[in-house]
Amino acid sequence: MSTALTADELAARVEEFLAAHDPAQLQTDEDRLEWLRARFDAGLAWVSYPAGLGGLGLPRAMQGAVDAAFRAAGAPSNRPEVNGIGLGMAAPTILAYGTDEQKQRFLRPLWTGEEIWCQLFSEPGAGSDLAGVATRAVLDNDTWVVNGQKVWTSGAHNADLAILVARTDPDVPKHSGLTYFLCDMHDPGVDVRPLRQITGEAEFNEVFLTDVRIPDSSRLGAVGEGWRVANTTLNNERVAIGGRVAPREEGMIGVVAQTWRDHPERRTASAHDRLLRLWVDSEVARLTGERLAQKIAMGQPGPEAAAMKLSFARNYQQLSGLELEILGEAGLRYENQQGWTMVRPDHVSFTGRDAGYRYLRAKGNSIEGGTSEILRNIVAERVLGLPAEPRADKNIPWKESLR
Amino acid sequence: MSTPLALLDTDVETDLRITVRELLADRCPSDAVRAMYDGDRSIVGKLWKALGVDLGLAGLLVPEDQGGAGASAREAAVVLEELGFAAAPVPFLTSAVVATTVLLETAREGGSEPVSGLIGALASGEGTLALVVPFSTARNGRLATAMVDAAGCLSGEVTSVAGVLEADTLLVPVADGDRVALYAVEAGAVAITPVSSLDMGRQLADVRLDGAAGELLSGDAEAAIRTALDTGSALLASEQVGIARWCLEETVSYLKTRRQFGRVVGGFQAIKHRLADLYTAVESGTAAAHYAAAALAAGDPDWLVGASVAQAYCGDLAVYAAEEALQLHGGIGMTWEHPTHLYLKRAKADQIALGTPGAHRAALADFVNLPAAEA
Numbered sequence: 167m168s169t170a171l172t173a174d175e176l177a178a179r180v181e182e183f184l185a186a187h188d189p190a191q192l193q194t195d196e197d198r199l200e201w202l203r204a205r206f207d208a209g210l211a212w213v214s215y216p217a218g219l220g221g222l223g224l225p226r227a228m229q230g231a232v233d234a235a236f237r238a239a240g241a242p243s244n245r246p247e248v249n250g251i252g253l254g255m256a257a258p259t260i261l262a263y264g265t266d267e268q269k270q271r272f273l274r275p276l277w278t279g280e281e282i283w284c285q286l287f288s289e290p291g292a293g294s295d296l297a298g299v300a301t302r303a304v305l306d307n308d309t310w311v312v313n314g315q316k317v318w319t320s321g322a323h324n325a326d327l328a329i330l331v332a333r334t335d336p337d338v339p340k341h342s343g344l345t346y347f348l349c350d351m352h353d354p355g356v357d358v359r360p361l362r363q364i365t366g367e368a369e370f371n372e373v374f375l376t377d378v379r380i381p382d383s384s385r386l387g388a389v390g391e392g393w394r395v396a397n398t399t400l401n402n403e404r405v406a407i408g409g410r411v412a413p414r415e416e417g418m419i420g421v422v423a424q425t426w427r428d429h430p431e432r433r434t435a436s437a438h439d440r441l442l443r444l445w446v447d448s449e450v451a452r453l454t455g456e457r458l459a460q461k462i463a464m465g466q467p468g469p470e471a472a473a474m475k476l477s478f479a480r481n482y483q484q485l486s487g488l489e490l491e492i493l494g495e496a497g498l499r500y501e502n503q504q505g506w507t508m509v510r511p512d513h514v515s516f517t518g519r520d521a522g523y524r525y526l527r528a529k530g531n532s533i534e535g536g537t538s539e540i541l542r543n544i545v546a547e548r549v550l551g552l553p554a555e556p557r558a559d560k561n562i563p564w565k566e567s568l569r
Numbered sequence: 570m571s572t573p574l575a576l577l578d579t580d581v582e583t584d585l586r587i588t589v590r591e592l593l594a595d596r597c598p599s600d601a602v603r604a605m606y607d608g609d610r611s612i613v614g615k616l617w618k619a620l621g622v623d624l625g626l627a628g629l630l631v632p633e634d635q636g637g638a639g640a641s642a643r644e645a646a647v648v649l650e651e652l653g654f655a656a657a658p659v660p661f662l663t664s665a666v667v668a669t670t671v672l673l674e675t676a677r678e679g680g681s682e683p684v685s686g687l688i689g690a691l692a693s694g695e696g697t698l699a700l701v702v703p704f705s706t707a708r709n710g711r712l713a714t715a716m717v718d719a720a721g722c723l724s725g726e727v728t729s730v731a732g733v734l735e736a737d738t739l740l741v742p743v744a745d746g747d748r749v750a751l752y753a754v755e756a757g758a759v760a761i762t763p764v765s766s767l768d769m770g771r772q773l774a775d776v777r778l779d780g781a782a783g784e785l786l787s788g789d790a791e792a793a794i795r796t797a798l799d800t801g802s803a804l805l806a807s808e809q810v811g812i813a814r815w816c817l818e819e820t821v822s823y824l825k826t827r828r829q830f831g832r833v834v835g836g837f838q839a840i841k842h843r844l845a846d847l848y849t850a851v852e853s854g855t856a857a858a859h860y861a862a863a864a865l866a867a868g869d870p871d872w873l874v875g876a877s878v879a880q881a882y883c884g885d886l887a888v889y890a891a892e893e894a895l896q897l898h899g900g901i902g903m904t905w906e907h908p909t910h911l912y913l914k915r916a917k918a919d920q921i922a923l924g925t926p927g928a929h930r931a932a933l934a935d936f937v938n939l940p941a942a943e944a
Contacts, residue, residue: 426939433942441939442930446881453856453878457576464577473849545848546841550821553836 170224173231176213179222180235183208189241198242202278205236211244211277215261219273227463244279247513251321252276252283256329256348258402263346263387263395272327272348284325286316286349286373287396291569294540296331297340297393298559298569301375303332303347310334310347310385312355312378318534322358322371324512325351330380331396334389336565343564344392348384355379365526366506369514412452418485419448421517421524425489432492441492444485451477469548472541479532482516486525493521574863576856578647586647589626592619593655599908602656605769610658613735617659620648621694626661628692630669635685636692642800646807646862653811653887656911658770660697662808663732667801668698668740674793675751675786683753684786687738699732700797701741701776707924708802708932712794713744715752715778721785723752723778731922733761733774741783742794751790752783768918770911799876802923803865806858806879812916813851813883813890816909820844820894827899840897847893854879854886874936880929887916 171179183205192198205211206220213228215221246253253276260272275281292298301314312332322328328349335343349356355378360368387395415423426433426441455474490497500506502520516527532538546552559567578586596619601612621627629645631637638644645666652661669691676684690696702712715725723741733739736756743750760777787793821844824835834840861879864872891913895902902909920926934941 423937423939430940430943433940435942438934438939438941439927439930442881442934445937445939446878446930446933449878450853450857450882453576453860454853456573457852457856457859460573460575460577470852473845473852476846476849477853539842542842542845543838545845550841550844550848552821552825552841552844553833555838 171222173228176222176224176228177231177235179208180210180232183210184236184239184241189239192242199278199280201242202244203274205241206274206277210236212257215273219261219269220277244277248321248324249276249279249282251285251325251329252281252327255285255399255402256283256327259329259346259395259399260348260386262398263391267383268348268386276327281326282321282324284319284322284328284351285399286319286322286328286330286375288318289315290317294537296396297344298564298567299331299333299344300569301330301332302336303334303345303380305334305382308382310380310382312347312349312375312380314375316373316375317361317370319358319371319373320369320514321512322351322373323360323510327351328373329386329399331392333564334392337563338390339561340559340564340567341393342390344396345389346386346392346395347380348386349378349380350384353378353380360508360510362508364529365523366504367509367511369511412455414449414452416452417448418482418517418524418528419445422485422489422492425492425521429492432494437488437492440484440488444481444488447477448481448485451481469544472536472544473549475536476538476541476545479528479538482528482531486521486528489521490525497521574860574867574869576859576863579643582643582647585644586651588624589620589648589651590654592624593651593657597655597657599656599911602658602770602911603905603908605658605772610734610772613658616657617697617735618694620657620659620661621665621697625694627665627694627697628669629665630673631688631692632673635688637688641866642804642862643866645804646858649804649807650811650814650858653808653813653915654815656770656812656815656908656915660699660732660735662801662805663699663771664691664697664736666804667797668700668732668736670797670800671700671740671751671790671793672698672786674796675790678787678793681786683784687753687786690738696738697732697736698738698740699730699736700794701727701730701733701739702794702798703727703729704731704771704773704918704922705729705924706798707928708795708799709928710924712791713742713749715741715743717743717745717750717752717783718780721783722780723754723783724780726775726777728775729764729773730776731771731773733776734763734772739776740786741778742790743783745788748789749791749794750788751786751794753786754778754781754783758782766918768914770915771918798923799873800865802880802929803861803872803876805919805923806854806861806876806883809883809887809916809919810851810854810858812887812912812919813847813854816887816890816894816912817844817847817851819909820847820897823898843893843897847890850886850889854883857882874933877929877933877936880924881926881933884920884926884929888913888920891916 187201187204192201209217209222211220213222213224214226216223257276289299291300303310303312328351330347330349331344333343334345355376357374359372361370361372362368500522502523547554596616625638628637629640633639672684672688714727715723717723739754739756741752741754743752758781762775764773766773827834857879861875864875894909901907
């Protein structure tokens, strides 16, 4: 059958499913999980995925209506807010490179939220230069033995599985010696330690890997193909950043505009002009995102999303800094939920908690997901076609490069 | 904001863009624009005939039943972006956008016979018009300085007016108590003094009315005039984007060939990062300008917010892009021979035209409820 469903037929399919699986009847967590599994098996989980893997092979644009219909019916949620790495990065990579067996094994529990994922990419010695990772994986019969240290792993303390990039061949240039794995976070060799950050809490972790054993059946893609596989993951991260159209005054500008409206006594002429400049910048960034989404819908995706992220980081940092100044005395206090007490949150909101937290957390926006400096290189090289940076380590065996 | 407005060119708009760009590449060489600074304005008439009459752009916004092309603000934005890209010296903004909108708005409110006559002249390209206010007039600015006597003769002086040197008929706002009346005056009936202007590609003039005979078009034209100025603001953003895009593309292209220290200069990271930031700004400005035009074309009530956002952003963008182009070209960018200064002068003049970015931010403060500090 090659004819794709129309929007009306898809809506009817959702109605049919809801009639047969009434969300109002669900009592226990197990009921809700069974319901989510049934939704997956009906192809109504992520409709752009292939039939048999939670989807119906439909355009990604048709997902919104399905989600809205299920939400309106009070359907259980698969809690995407705690499994962003799984849904946004691991799943599309498994779909692109996984064997049939891997797709069958991993995608359903990933989507239902039974298994939470994290990302073991960055290392203390490999941040922007991700292809320089030093974590080693050595084959022992049909099992890989992994040793190394990963860092900036959000959600590692709650994760069941991880996407992992490790070095399998140090004798070839750095991009050629990497392999991509799906790692069991419950392996006894995995040690997760909180990494406390400038906000006082530990949103991220360090992950120490000591003789972690990964069966060769959990390798994603060919040995030595890890860099290409990892780029699939990272490109999906950028689509996720650039692909969503926000309403006006969503995000940090909404928070700071509200602070301005709530505090007439704190208004000054200079803060007013700065706020209006940032309001304009935020609105223009929103429109730029909308235009980019229209380009992507027309089939013109590309590295332009890197430019969006540059604007986003700058806006959030300038706005959150301005908000503290508007608040004045109140900006001197850091009294959000727990002050500086070390906690381990299960998800993060850039616009949550109080102004001091927002100011400090925004500092990460120009570092995480590609530093602003690396993003400028991407725009300059891949969009504008300017010469690439000289790379001293590109064509020599990884083990001979200076680190 | 239910269905998002289309922010990309339609196929028809792409065709129009290519047509205008090709014509300008052929008929608007930068040395002819540069010659205007030395008093040779010979390019203006020829180019405006080719664009306005031959391509029919003079009547682009005039409805088809009044003899025009019946196009929308979206197409006008495409034309302005290309005019900015070429730093072209034609009165499209002043006649085909601002003056045309004044008349169309006046007609909509029940205009007189002479109004439709003037619209017909605009549509065919036989008539070129200009609204007689200083080019720097912001959306809340004073409109009328001229006076009228009992015999219908106008007197007064209006300085720094754009589009007058190309116009045959002038639209003159006249103070009438609390109201603003609008008169049409033959250009030949007033004293027009060309001004040595920052941007000689859009050379200004001082207009002196010394008992000139005027024909009353409307006794209450303030709303029509202000709508026309806001329309001009919304669409000037596209000219500014065109300027900025030329500066970006020209600079990138130059820096891919210019070598120093044995390397292509565009390969230095200090340069690459500046160009990446400029690209980001140009893409952002493009989205803002397209939104303003799309909202205006759709009759979306949000169009005034869109216009203010676009002017607040793109006014500075064009100047930033031209200043970067000059700096990154090094010494050659400082020469009279290189076209960058034509864009810098256009950009700086456009930043002040129809209200500075600061004036548009102040307007926005009212639109989006971000009040200023109490005085």
